[in-house]
Amino acid sequence: MRRQLILMVAATTSIVLIALLVPMAVLIERFAVEDALAKAGFEVQATETVVAFNDKGAVNVHLDDLNNNEDGLATTVLYPGGQSIGPDGQVTADVLRARDRGVAIVNDSTEGAEVLVPVSVDDEDRPVIRVLVTSQGFNSDVYLSWAILVGLGLGVLALAILVADRLGRAFVRPVVQLAETAGRLESGDLSARVEPAGPPEVREVGTALNRLAARVGHLLAAERENVADISHRLRTPVTVLRLDAEALRDPEERSRLATDVDEMNRMVDDVIREARRPMREGLGAACDALTVVDDRTRFWNVLAEDQNRSVRVDLPEEPVPVRATREDLATAVDALLGNVFSHTPEGTAFAVRLEGVNGQGACLVVSDEGSGFPAGRDVLRRGESQGGSTGLGLDIVRRTAEASGGRVLIGRTPSGGVEVTVELGPPQR
Known part of the structure; x- marks a missing residue:
């Protein structure tokens, strides 16, 4: 334009x-x-x-x-x-x-x-x-007069182009701001707003875009709260099932039902956590992966000691900045370690390794010595996991990695266990 x-x-x-x-x-x-x-x-x-x-x-x-x-x-x-x-x-x-x-x-x-x-x-x-x-x-004298006329003409032309450029900037700048705000909204930043400016038509579009963004944010928050509320209501029947299972006299039946109830309880927790998870990945986020991984491994190490699990943690000495919020990365690490505890027998060893990638993000590897994921399943897709899990855990890990500009790779350890590699991108500058 x-x-x-x-x-x-x-x-x-x-x-x-x-x-x-x-x-x-x-x-x-x-x-x-x-x-x-x-x-x-x-x-x-x-x-x-x-x-x-x-x-x-x-x-x-x-x-x-x-x-x-x-x-x-x-x-x-x-x-x-x-x-x-x-x-x-x-x-x-x-x-x-x-x-x-x-x-x-x-x-x-x-x-x-x-x-x-x-x-x-x-x-x-x-x-x-x-x-x-x-x-x-x-x-x-004629040539001199002609030269003066040409100079005046070029000066007027340059002045007209300069004025047109300034007017063009005044017209285009609000449109560019609209496009930038729309791009931020498309990337998930529902807090993005545009300052209405420019011609009346462009100001009207900016005002409408702000109203649309606010409406989408309100609807999304209401939907998440509704899902979380419904999931919360499931806790009562799950608690009743747990009490009924504990009241059984047959030890095998009691153990089997208790395991199923634990799995159902974990599924409800995953749904609630996912429903209340804010849309914040990749929106100018940054944190130190070293601090987050160290904190979460210390938290899970207590349960590992209770289950007689051998834990090997390999962390760098220098900070490792990545493009993710502390909450998102902590949730992803909890999902990875939670899968280890949920889908491997007690006493199964696991390892956590974090390393920086030359200032270009980080690489987090969580591996265990279990039996691995079932063959032929895409465990990164929601609903595809092991042991009846919803698969929300690895889906959260995948989304966090992709929002930071990285990816998730699933492999096997030499002993046949699962090795999950999470590549995280560097913070935006």
């Missing part, structure tokens, strides 16, 4: 300048010719006065003074009989006609213009004054 406005103004201004300057240039040249002819007329009058005294010596002195001026005029007096005083003594047919008829003649010539004026001294002696007006005498 800005470029089109500049091109339109430049084209329009150029057309107007051409329409004005070309006639002005022609008029300047014409005025220069008329001015030169007027000067020639003055010289003719002055020379005619001297010639009328019939003193050729005085005429010679007078013409020397006139022709020494560099004004582009050359004056010659042509006497009958072929005698002449001045630079051009050629007797042409026009000279004879002017002498015979006694009238002044103005002709165009290859060098400019020629003025022929006869002077009546007596009945037999009628000399002719020739003034040759050369274009060299006024071309320099």
